[in-house]
Amino acid sequence: MRPVNTGNGAGYNPRDTLSFKSTASDNLKLLGYCPIDNTKGKFSLTDCLAAWLRYRQTELERIHSKKKTKSATWTALVQVKNAIENQVGTIYKTAAVPLSEQLGTFCSYCGQPLYTSVEVEHVLPKANYPTFSTSWKNFVLACGPCNGKKGKSDKPSRSEAILWTNKTNPTEGELYTAIRAHYSWPDTQPMAYRWMPVRLGWVKNGSWIEFSASESVNLNNIILSTSLSTRKVIAQVYINNIPKQGEVQAQVVYDKSKPTAFAMKGMVNLNLIGNTANTYDRRMMNRTVAWFHILGLIKVFSQVKMNAQTWQTLLLMARVTGFYSTWVSVLNLSNLKFDQTKWVDKFVSDSASFKNPDFFPNTVTTDVP
Ligand SMILES: [Zn+2]
Numbered sequence: 001m002r003p004v005n006t007g008n009g010a011g012y013n014p015r016d017t018l019s020f021k022s023t024a025s026d027n028l029k030l031l032g033y034c035p036i037d038n039t040k041g042k043f044s045l046t047d048c049l050a051a052w053l054r055y056r057q058t059e060l061e062r063i064h065s066k067k068k069t070k071s072a073t074w075t076a077l078v079q080v081k082n083a084i085e086n087q088v089g090t091i092y093k094t095a096a097v098p099l100s101e102q103l104g105t106f107c108s109y110c111g112q113p114l115y116t117s118v119e120v121e122h123v124l125p126k127a128n129y130p131t132f133s134t135s136w137k138n139f140v141l142a143c144g145p146c147n148g149k150k151g152k153s154d155k156p157s158r159s160e161a162i163l164w165t166n167k168t169n170p171t172e173g174e175l176y177t178a179i180r181a182h183y184s185w186p187d188t189q190p191m192a193y194r195w196m197p198v199r200l201g202w203v204k205n206g207s208w209i210e211f212s213a214s215e216s217v218n219l220n221n222i223i224l225s226t227s228l229s230t231r232k233v234i235a236q237v238y239i240n241n242i243p244k245q246g247e248v249q250a251q252v253v254y255d256k257s258k259p260t261a262f263a264m265k266g267m268v269n270l271n272l273i274g275n276t277a278n279t280y281d282r283r284m285m286n287r288t289v290a291w292f293h294i295l296g297l298i299k300v301f302s303q304v305k306m307n308a309q310t311w312q313t314l315l316l317m318a319r320v321t322g323f324y325s326t327w328v329s330v331l332n333l334s335n336l337k338f339d340q341t342k343w344v345d346k347f348v349s350d351s352a353s354f355k356n357p358d359f360f361p362n363t364v365t366t367d368v369p
Contacts (some may be wrong), residue, residue: 129176
């Protein structure tokens with residue numbers, strides 16, 4: 001995960017009213033919300049999001065009490081929720097361009113380059129916390145598998161988050177603060193370099209066995225084959241200078257002693273292989289392949305004379321490869337130096353430079369390993 005600063009949302013201008021046709025407009029009035037312009041069925045966005053939240057709270061109460069009856073209020077809530085959710089989708093999706101300009105086109109969780117299919121990811125899932133469904137401060141960028149994994153679970157649940165606030169009836173703002181504090185999010189956790197590094201290891205009998213630092217960044221390690229159908233990567237890795245072959249994975253390692261980082265493990269399942277019939281989630285395979293591409297690139301670059309131009313080319317290769325945290329982990333373990341500066345330090349500061357928006361803009365660099 002790359003720690004990022006999402007900024008103040010310049011360029012994202014969500015509209016503050018929604019307009020509905022008669023059914024949704026009538027139902028909103030039935031529920032007690034006053035239109036701003038009755039003839040156009042126009043309501044404030046704040047009221048619409050409040051109605052959506054009321055729907056969710058009522059739905060949870062109904063699940064809890066196993067209530068099956070359909071009151072007029074419930075029927076109206078279901079109808080307006082669907083109408084509101086539709087329009088809210090057209091609002092938050094307009095954040096994709098300003099977010100891409102701010103952060104570069106990479107998934108904020110797994111680090112894949114996003115050449116297409118850039119998704120606006122709600123840190124607090126909109127189904128449980130609709131109040132923040134159009135708020136810039138609740139957005140990061142994500143790839144389909146990360147957004148899908150997270151969206152499917154709608155984690156954390158409201159009941160879970162309420163416990164974290166230590167209050168019986170917390171406000172939505174208090175829930176937001178508690179959820180932000182409970183996890184290491186890309187836009188709030190500068191310790192990601194240290195608490196969630198990437199490491200390489202064998203896969204043997206269903207277990208992952210980490211290589212030593214020098215084994216994992218031996219510049220002669222190479223990939224032998226990858227399989228799209230199983231997402232398995234077979235490589236040749238030098239152990240005590242003897243080449244060994246087998247299945248390898250570059251996994252994100254979550255520091256167990258840091259609860260907010262460890263909590264991220266189950267949030268987007270970055271180390272998932274999944275069932276082999278579904279080849280959609282290629283995140284770990286792509287990260288493992290990226291590890292070996294990085295080794296190959298730094299092998300070449302460590303043999304040429306480093307100057308401003310060759311260094312810039314290396315950064316450009318990193319931009320194309322993506323997987324920023326894999327770059328940082330490999331460079332950190334390989335301990336290469338450019339004049340007196342460690343490559344990893346120079347990589348992080350130069351690639352984050354605001355003057356180079358084509359690289360990794362607005363990376364938070366306060367805790368480089
Ligand atoms: Zn992702």
